[in-house]
Amino acid sequence: MEENKKIPTKVIVRWSLIGLVILLLILSIFAQKIFGADSKFAEVIQLNMGDVANIFRLFVDNIPKILRALTYVVVIQLLSRGIRYLLKISLKRTTKGQTVLNLLDSFIKYFAAIACIWLVLSSLGVDTTTLLASAGILALVIGLGAQSLITDILSGLFIIFENEFEVGDIVVIDNFRGKIQEIGVRTTHVLDVAGNIKIINNSDIRDIVNLSKSLSLAICDVEIEYGESIERVEAVFKDQLPLIKDNVSTIVEGPFYKGVSAFNPSGVQIRIIAQCLEEDKFQTERDLYRQIKLLFDRNNIGVPFPQVVVNQPKTFEKVTKIERKEAEKFVDEQKEISKNIDTQDK
Secondary structure: OOOOOOOOHHHHHHHHHHHHHHHHHHHHHHHHHHHOOOOHHHHHHHHHHHHHHOHHHHHHHOHHHHHHHHHHHHHHHHHHHHHHHHHHHHHOOOHHHHHHHHHHHHHHHHHHHHHHHHHHHHHOOOOHHHHHHHHHHHHHHHHHHOHHHHHHHHHHHHHHHHOOOOOOOEEEEOOEEEEEEEEOOOEEEEEOOOOOEEEEEHHHOOOEEEOOOOOEEEEEEEEEOOOOOHHHHHHHHHHHHHHHHHHOOOOOEEEEEEEEEEEOOOOEEEEEEEEEOHHHHHHHHHHHHHHHHHHHHHOOOOOOOOOOOOOOOOOOOOOOHHHHHHHHHHHHHHHHHOOOOOOOOO
16 A cells, blocks of 8 residues: 655645735735725735735736837837848848848847837836936946957957858868858857857957868878889879769869879878868768779779788789870879969878
8 A cells, every 4th residue: 555645844835825925915906895995904905015916906007008018019029020031031042141141130139129128118107318328327337347248249240241251161260170050249150060069259269260262172192002003003094083073073173193192111102182162072082082992993903901921922014105105294284284282291
């Protein structure tokens, strides 16, 4: 048999107090009707609690003012939403428009909220002229104590008008790489590839690299065995490299053969590069590696790997005079067309 659960004393006391308050409110509102208009008890309750608790009388006496205030709120909200909707339709088509839209949307929200508060107070009989004078002094005090807030807002305006970066750009801010998701009045939101959002105050954005302003480089360093003829490999690239672009749709310019980049312990390293959009960089590199591996397989080009050789060395194919001539011509051509594209070792 289950034991009867006891109600905690704290719960009993809490609900008792709530009930007592409700009872006092009812008595204060309807004291004269309950005890009679001439009752001394009703008079005492009315004098002490009636004016405060009689919310119904307060509401009835101020119905015109309350309706006027509600009308102001509804009209301002409709205007705010209408203006924001029109801006969304007209500015959302471009990344620059999206950036400006986020900023204007924040300003309109703040302005609508301030206007609502101002007109509601005015409709309820508050002296807004005196309030305005007091607000000027208060704004001065807040301005002195909220310099960081003002700095963030001004920095956000400079970011928008100087076009340093826009919504959708990929940037590096303080070693954090991600896509600009939102530029607000005070903060900027940056989304990285893992889905993490970093929120940065606009005034704290100092060291920034905008990776979307120009094409980015997809760099592929691959190795071939030392026994392979580099000239034969270059001749193969001369014929097959242009076809890789057809299979990698994210390549904008290239791919280009940059030559031998290193002598590694297991093989000769050669570099292939291509230009693409920053958001496509990593996928372009992966696709390039795949196409190069397929190219090596089709042309019997050996890719080195750590191993212990216990048999006779492999006999590699020799380069022909035609392949040597084609390779030299190809290398010169590649140097010329990619001379303005510099790369650094990763």
